[in-house]
Amino acid sequence: MSGLINLDEVAGSRSTHKFARLSASKARVVLDLIRDEDLDRAREELQFCDRGAATVVSKVLESAVSNAENNENLSADELYVAECWADEGPTLKRWRPRARGRATRINKRTCHITVVVAQLSEEELEMRAAQMAASGRRSADADRAARVAASKENEEETTSDEAEMVEEELESASTESDEEAALEQNEHPEQDLEHDDESNDSQSSDEAEPEASDENTEADQQDEKEA
Incomplete structure (x- = not known):
């Protein structure tokens, strides 16, 4: 052959x-x-x-x-x-x-x-293009380009959907944390009052200490004058 x-x-x-x-x-x-x-x-x-x-x-x-x-x-x-x-x-x-x-x-x-x-040849290519246009078909290159464009659109949609899901999860997590904090405050109001009383006592003791120190300094000055 x-x-x-x-x-x-x-x-x-x-x-x-x-x-x-x-x-x-x-x-x-x-x-x-x-x-x-x-x-x-x-x-x-x-x-x-x-x-x-x-x-x-x-x-x-x-x-x-x-x-x-x-x-x-x-x-x-x-x-x-x-x-x-x-x-x-x-x-x-x-x-x-x-x-x-x-x-x-x-x-x-x-x-x-x-x-x-x-x-x-060019004549055969023209005949094939006319036949494909009449039948409504597309060439392999056109089909490939359409598939690539469709895949890109799908990827963009998936990325946007994922971003929205992440935002929703973050919002739900923040709302849940706020609700848990509110529930804890409602369940233990007495402890909060005790903490407030303790903080007030500590502040009053801090204010009393400088007054006592001022009285001691005045007594020391009087003793020095008498001496």
Whole structure:
């Protein structure tokens, strides 16, 4: 299959999976399903294909798409499978014991799978845009942008809700503390009166001490004069 393709003329972003543990003939059956198909159609074909090679080919296709997006700044909506092929790799030889001391060989074949994706022409892109506008669908980039905007709005709403909840909790805690203090005052009014009496007694004793000290100083002065 690779002998019919001039690799120098194939343009686009490519990805190659070397030494895949399946035969090239089995891989080519799956590759024929996605050749010259746009990206969405190729993904659908591989998703619902019941062959084992579809999983490997799907990984190679996604790798080629990521190379196109990161290295050439292309949009996934504008890509299609330009070319794909499978080359035969080395064969691993194993042996199976058989009757009468004989042995037969087991050939575990490998292959190299290559997928090339390229950008659609301007005419095809215009036709696709018209079809999507008529059907009311959006491109993958538009869907991604809408999801990002929606997630940002949800994050802002959650942060505002959390701030409101924190404020409500603080207010409820302050009201509860005030209520507890009021209840304690109502439950122990006698203790409060005793504390007030003690404070008044201490103040009166403090006021009496300077008066006594003044009387002592006057008595000392009189004694000095008599002497």
